[in-house]
Every structure is written in structure tokens, then in C-alpha cells.
Amino acid sequence: xxxxxxxxxxxxxxxxxxxxxxxxxxxxxxxxxxxxxxxxxxxxxxxxxxxxxxxxxxxxxxxxxxxxxxxxxxxxxxxxxxxxxxxxxxxxxxxxxxxxxxxxxxxxxxxxxxxxxxxxxxxxxxxxxxxxxxxxxxxxxxxxxxxxxxxxxxxxxxxxxxxxxxxxxxxxxxxxxxxxxxxxxxxxxxxxxxxxxxxxxxxxxxxxxxxxxxxxxxxxxxxxxxxxxxxxxxxxxxxxxxxxxxxxxxxxxxxxxxxxxxxxxxxxxxxxxxxxxxxxxxxxxxxxxxxxxxxx
Amino acid sequence: xxxxxxxxxxxxxxxxxxxxxxxxxxxxxxxxxxxxxxxxxxxxxxxxxxxxxxxxxxxxxxxxxxxxxxxxxxxxxxxxxxxxxxxxxxxxxxxxxxxxxxxxxxxxxxxxxxxxxxxxxxxxxxxxxxxxxxxxxxxxxxxxxxxxxxxxxxxxxxxxxxxxxxxxxxxxxxxxxxxxxxxxxxx
Numbered sequence: 117x118x119x120x121x122x123x124x125x126x127x128x129x130x131x132x133x134x135x136x137x138x139x140x141x142x143x144x145x146x147x148x149x150x151x152x153x154x155x156x157x158x159x160x161x162x163x164x165x166x167x168x169x170x171x172x173x174x175x176x177x178x179x180x181x182x183x184x185x186x187x188x189x190x191x192x193x194x195x196x197x198x199x200x201x202x203x204x205x206x207x208x209x210x211x212x213x214x215x216x217x218x219x220x221x222x223x224x225x226x227x228x229x230x231x232x233x234x235x236x237x238x239x240x241x242x243x244x245x246x247x248x249x250x251x252x253x254x255x256x257x258x259x260x261x262x263x264x265x266x267x268x269x270x271x272x273x274x275x276x277x278x279x280x281x282x283x284x285x286x287x288x289x290x291x292x293x294x295x296x297x298x299x300x301x302x303x304x305x306x307x308x309x310x311x312x313x314x315x316x317x318x319x320x321x322x323x324x325x326x327x328x329x330x331x332x333x334x335x336x337x338x339x340x341x342x343x344x345x346x347x348x349x350x351x352x353x354x355x356x357x358x359x360x361x362x363x364x365x366x367x368x369x370x371x372x373x374x375x376x377x378x379x380x381x382x383x384x385x386x387x388x389x390x391x392x393x394x395x396x397x398x399x400x401x402x403x404x405x406x407x408x409x410x411x412x
Numbered sequence: 413x414x415x416x417x418x419x420x421x422x423x424x425x426x427x428x429x430x431x432x433x434x435x436x437x438x439x440x441x442x443x444x445x446x447x448x449x450x451x452x453x454x455x456x457x458x459x460x461x462x463x464x465x466x467x468x469x470x471x472x473x474x475x476x477x478x479x480x481x482x483x484x485x486x487x488x489x490x491x492x493x494x495x496x497x498x499x500x501x502x503x504x505x506x507x508x509x510x511x512x513x514x515x516x517x518x519x520x521x522x523x524x525x526x527x528x529x530x531x532x533x534x535x536x537x538x539x540x541x542x543x544x545x546x547x548x549x550x551x552x553x554x555x556x557x558x559x560x561x562x563x564x565x566x567x568x569x570x571x572x573x574x575x576x577x578x579x580x581x582x583x584x585x586x587x588x589x590x591x592x593x594x595x596x597x598x599x
Binding site: 157159160199200201202203204205278279280282283284287305306307323330333356 | 440442450
């Protein structure tokens with residue numbers, strides 16, 4: 117359970133994030149947490165809620181708001197992912213997502229730098245464990261895999277060792293002196309991201325790391341509903357049959373997606389960020405109540 | 413059968429016909445990626461340790477482990493003999509397998525013996541054991557070392573720190589999980 121000091125810090129942390137986005141002209145929005153149909157992503161198992169599911173991310177509804185005319189929106193909300201429990205995972209966690217119309221992933225990288233610098237100056241009692249005032253390290257997935265495991269990401273994917281190498285060989289090296297932006301992912305690992313022009317098989321997706329810990333995942337949004345539909349079909353095809361998910365398409369989302377010309381969006385795990393800046397190394401020590409502290 | 417999502421610290425699994433206990437466990441999952449379960453394990457027979465990362469589709473067998481109530485009888489060199497309190501069957505475990513447990517075991521003590529494949533591999537002592545103090549130096553008043561404990565030795569040869577009022581011939585209670593003094597037992 118968080119002590120009084122950390123409860124106040126956590127409140128100030130959320131407040132500072134809201135101030136940052138409001139000052140940048142973002143609109144705070146809220147979208148349904150219970151959804152009949154969640155994003156088809158084969159590695160994310162949703163938590164059922166009656167005949168609905170609890171959201172794994174507000175992504176689809178945030179993009180529908182972009183389609184309705186919003187230009188810059190953000191949301192701080194609870195997300196749920198079944199079976200994800202560890203030092204850096206909670207089945208219920210707090211996500212920050214923000215979206216920009218007519219932007220690409222490079223603008224989001226700049227947002228991340230500005231957000232961290234803002235939090236660093238606003239929150240006197242918190243401390244980022246890495247330098248924010250030198251240029252951030254930026255490395256492509258290809259460069260990182262060659263450097264830390266002498267294999268190309270393509271080969272790793274073919275041998276089904278990509279995730280293992282990423283977690284055990286690559287991630288521990290990232291975000292050590294400054295935060296690290298790991299960018300340009302293989303297309304098959306970015307089912308909602310836009311393919312990069314002139315780079316076959318690469319998507320405009322990036323992840324942000326501090327001290328080896330993944331904090332955020334952002335990308336230039338895929339806005340072509342035809343491509344998006346076939347990516348969802350691929351996700352459903354890879355889904356484990358034991359999940360018993362209805363393989364329905366989010367038709368209203370796909371309809372709205374066609375109304376967006378260009379956009380970019382990002383999701384950041386706020387419990388992890390808060391954990392880092394209060395100097396803890398387990399999420400259980402960064403949230404008001406850890407799962408083990410609930411009445412059973 | 414167990415699946416990777418059952419893995420956690422303390423779980424016992426069977427690999428290549430050997431029982432292992434998970435001593436450290438870490439769940440990880442890269443963004444949009446697959447769940448990975450990193451386990452550090454100790455072979456429950458040989459004590460050998462190794463680390464392995466498993467994926468969610470992997471399956472494990474439960475080791476055929478069984479605990480039986482037994483009585484410690486005596487030791488003959490490195491062989492420690494036990495008797496099943498129900499069937500009166502006898503068996504022995506080596507000193508090496510017993511490890512630190514030996515230092516708190518007394519004749520006729522009842523304890524749990526863990527069997528794998530009908531072979532005894534480990535014992536679990538009662539949480540509290542009462543042992544006789546056989547060596548205790550009198551506490552020197554005015555001891556300036558600032559310690560409010562002194563060392564004593566109990567009947568098994570085990571030494572520990574106790575409060576100064578404990579004297580030779582006292583019986584004291586020891587917590588077998590920590591090896592620490594709990595209280596003096598009134599006769």
C-alpha cells in the first residue's frame with residue numbers, strides 16, 4: 117500500500133501530465149471501458165466483463181474521435197490484460213494515450229521528450245534515473261538486433277526468437293544514459309501502424325525505454341481501412357483457439373478510419389513511469405494497492 | 413499437466429525425469445509480443461541450479477512427490493535413518509541431502525520426509541524444536557561490547573545467539589526456518 121507521501125506524489129504526477137497536455141492544446145477525453153469487441157491482437161488476452169470485455173487499450177475509440185474531428189486528444193484510463201502479472205506487469209494498470217491528427221511518429225518522439233522534461237521540472241520530489249538534457253538515444257530495431265545479438269530482426273522472427281532476444285539481449289541495454297527510442301519495427305509486429313515509405317516490411321512504430329524498461333509504444337497510424345482489415349484478419353488467424361474469441365471485425369471503427377488522412381498515437385504505461393521516478397523497481401510498490409493486498 | 417502460465421516461485425515441476433523447484437521467477441512480455449516466463453530452478457535431488465525462459469505454449473509435468481510422517485531414529489556415519497510412523501518401514505537419507513537440517517535433528521524427532529519416485533530426497537523439520545543447552549559461558553556483567561546476546565551450543569552441536577539469562581541445562585525453543593532462538597522453555 118502506498119504511504120501518504122507517495123499517494124500525494126502520485127496525485128501530483130497525474131495532475132502534471134494533465135497540465136502538460138492541456139498547455140499543449142490537447143483535449144482530455146474518456147471512452148467506454150467495457151466493450152463488446154476489443155482490438156484483435158493475438159498476444160493480448162482481454163478480461164471478460166459479462167458478455168463484454170474490459171478494454172486492453174482505448175485505441176479504437178480514440179481514433180474514432182479523431183475521425184469525428186478532434187485534432188489532439190489524450191486520455192488517462194485503466195486498461196486490463198489477462199494473465200500479465202510480474203514485477204513490471206499488472207492485469208489492471210493505468211495507461212496514458214495521446215493522438216494527433218496530421219502527424220507522424222517523429223512528432224510523438226518529440227512529445228515524449230517534452231513531457232519528460234516537463235515532469236522533471238514540475239515534480240520536485242521525483243527524479244528521472246537517466247539524463248533528459250542530452251539528445252536521446254535513437255536506434256532502429258535492425259541496428260539494435262545487429263549490435264546486441266548479431267542477428268537481423270527478420271531472421272529472429274523466422275526462427276521465432278524475436279521476443280526472447282528482445283527481452284534478454286536487447287532491452288537490458290536500452291535507456292541507460294538517456295531514454296532510448298527503439299524504432300522502425302518489422303511490419304508483422306505492428307498491426308495498427310503505417311508501413312514506412314520506401315522501406316519494405318518496416319512499420320513506423322517505436323518504443324520508449326528507460327533503464328531497460330519499456331514505457332511507451334507509439335506509431336504513425338495505419339489509416340487505410342482495407343489494409344487494416346487484412347491486418348486484423350492476420351491477427352485473428354494467429355490467435356490461439358483456446359481464447360474462444362469471436363472473430364468479428366470492428367466495422368464502425370474501420371468505417372471511421374477511412375475518414376482520417378494522417379494521424380499518430382501513443383500509449384504510455386503510467387504505473388511504470390511513476391515507479392521509475394520514485395526510484396522503485398516493482399509496480400507493486402508504485403500503485404496504491406498491489407494485487408496481493410486485495411481481499412480475496 | 414501444468415502450463416507456463418502456472419509457473420511461479422516455489423512451484424515444483426519435473427524436467428527430464430528430475431524434480432525441480434522454481435527459486436526465482438520473472439514474467440515478461442515485450443509490447444505486442446508473446447509472454448515469456450523466466451525461471452531459475454534448483455534440482456531437488458542434486459541441488460544443481462539453472463535458468464531457463466519458457467513460452468506460454470510450453471507444458472510441464474508435476475513431479476511425483478509425496479510427504480510422509482516419519483521419525484528420525486539414529487545416524488550411522490553419513491546415513492540418517494528414519495521410520496514411517498504408520499507402516500514402520502525404515503529408510504535412510506544421506507547427510508549431504510539433509511544439509512543444514514542435521515544440526516537441529518534429535519533422536520525420535522517426528523518430521524516430514526519428501527519422497528520422489530519412492531526415494532526419500534528431503535525432510536521438513538517441525539517449525540519449532542526444543543533443544544537442551546549443553547554449553548553456555550556465564551554472562552560477564554559489565555560486558556562493554558554492547559551485545560545483549562551471548563553464544564550457546566545445544567545438544568546437537570548447533571551454536572546460536574541467545575539472551576544472557578539462558579544457562580547450561582536450560583531447554584530453548586528454536587525456529588527451524590531461521591535457526592534463531594525463540595524462547596526459553598519452562599520445565
